[in-house]
Amino acid sequence: MARLYVGNFDFEHRLANPGQQLPAKLDRINAELALSWLAIAEDGDYIWTPQPVESIFFDQATLNGLPQVNPVVSFDAVPRGVECIPWGWTDDLRRLCDTRGWHHHDPLSAAVRAGNSRRFSAGLERDWQVGLEGTREVHALHQLAEWIADLGPAARWVVKAEFGMSGRERLLGCGEPTQQDCKWAFKRIESDGAVFLEPWVERFDEVGIQLDVPRTGSPKLIGVTPLLVDDRGQYSGSWFATSEPEAEAWAPAVEVALNAAQRLQELGYFGPVGIDAMRYRAPDGTTRIRPLQDINARWTMGRLSLGWRRLLAPGERAACWRHGPRGTNDLDNHRLARIISTSPERVGNTATHLQSFLRIR
Numbered sequence: 001m002a003r004l005y006v007g008n009f010d011f012e013h014r015l016a017n018p019g020q021q022l023p024a025k026l027d028r029i030n031a032e033l034a035l036s037w038l039a040i041a042e043d044g045d046y047i048w049t050p051q052p053v054e055s056i057f058f059d060q061a062t063l064n065g066l067p068q069v070n071p072v073v074s075f076d077a078v079p080r081g082v083e084c085i086p087w088g089w090t091d092d093l094r095r096l097c098d099t100r101g102w103h104h105h106d107p108l109s110a111a112v113r114a115g116n117s118r119r120f121s122a123g124l125e126r127d128w129q130v131g132l133e134g135t136r137e138v139h140a141l142h143q144l145a146e147w148i149a150d151l152g153p154a155a156r157w158v159v160k161a162e163f164g165m166s167g168r169e170r171l172l173g174c175g176e177p178t179q180q181d182c183k184w185a186f187k188r189i190e191s192d193g194a195v196f197l198e199p200w201v202e203r204f205d206e207v208g209i210q211l212d213v214p215r216t217g218s219p220k221l222i223g224v225t226p227l228l229v230d231d232r233g234q235y236s237g238s239w240f241a242t243s244e245p246e247a248e249a250w251a252p253a254v255e256v257a258l259n260a261a262q263r264l265q266e267l268g269y270f271g272p273v274g275i276d277a278m279r280y281r282a283p284d285g286t287t288r289i290r291p292l293q294d295i296n297a298r299w300t301m302g303r304l305s306l307g308w309r310r311l312l313a314p315g316e317r318a319a320c321w322r323h324g325p326r327g328t329n330d331l332d333n334h335r336l337a338r339i340i341s342t343s344p345e346r347v348g349n350t351a352t353h354l355q356s357f358l359r360i361r
Contacts, residue, residue, distance in 0.1 A: 004046040004072075004082045004102060005037035011088035011298060015113055016163040016192065018091065038066050039307030039321075046070045046078050065311055075100060088112065088298030089271075107297075111268035115297030118162050118196050124260055125292050132290060133283070134199040141186055147197055148177055156200035158233070159185055162192035172200070172232060202281040203229070206293065207250055208238065208302030209257040211273040219261035219273070224250055225302035227276065228322060237322035238305040242312055253277035256291035264297055274300030 008014070010026040031051040038061065041047060049071045062068045072078055080101030086093050089106045097104040106112075114120050125131030136147045144159070151157055153175050161169040169188075171181050185195050206229050210222040224246035228237035247254060257275040264273060276294040281287060305321045312319060 006086040007034045012163040039304040108268035121295040136197040160196045161188045204279040209275045210303045238302045240305045241318035253291035
């Protein structure tokens, strides 16, 4: 059965604001990231590209070993009977599947919403005592000011919304929050009931723990992908390898992640899950692991990156899939970089359709 991959990368925004008109920049993100599905697609599958991509891109991609897919701008071009695979399940996608006659195997709507919420991950951290010291669930602005003051006048902090992704929907600050910070937090407390305050810690490294949660049976570890993260904590790429040395190195975090996946299953969720874990320096100078930094009950870029392993040549043990603007020398000496990179002249109306590349190690 052919599959239709739908990159609704604005998924968390739609969970937070169902039925509301979202900013146009999110449409741009959906267009730019759509071709990321090439990592796991197979010949004959369909990929929704919100903006047209010139056929020469797909011709070259096929020559370089990628699958021969069917890009579709309009859902009218997708036949009945395909299986729909979205980035994350929302009610509007369920209705679209029913209207179009596409097969869909989707978990309970309430389970998807709960599993992707900061409240769920914060609750597990609190119950299992695996979170950061000083983390607080904030229900009123006066609490936010008081608890930030408790961290210290020069302490850095981050405030996260109930639903967020890739370093978005959050505040970074130091010391007393500004009027703009308070306005942002008040708006999200009004809509979601809470925001979440965390101390900013010195990060050593992060990984994405990729899991599958079945309808029944035990959750399964698929892989552990080291994350590329910038100084502001925003995701910018993933490493992947032919073997799994990271799984052993992060074994304590993997164990906690599997327990979290079991809780998701108990809520009624099944499907892909990506859980980010972080190694950091604690205030007492020791090195610790935060195993539940983020829980994503959906596909993740780290999960997709594992699909690029099929392109590694003999002797190539690992590669890095980066996202964002490319440097001038990024493509010069790396064969795989040319496979999934495109220049602005080759992507129709979207100048950054796939600002991603692979670097061999």
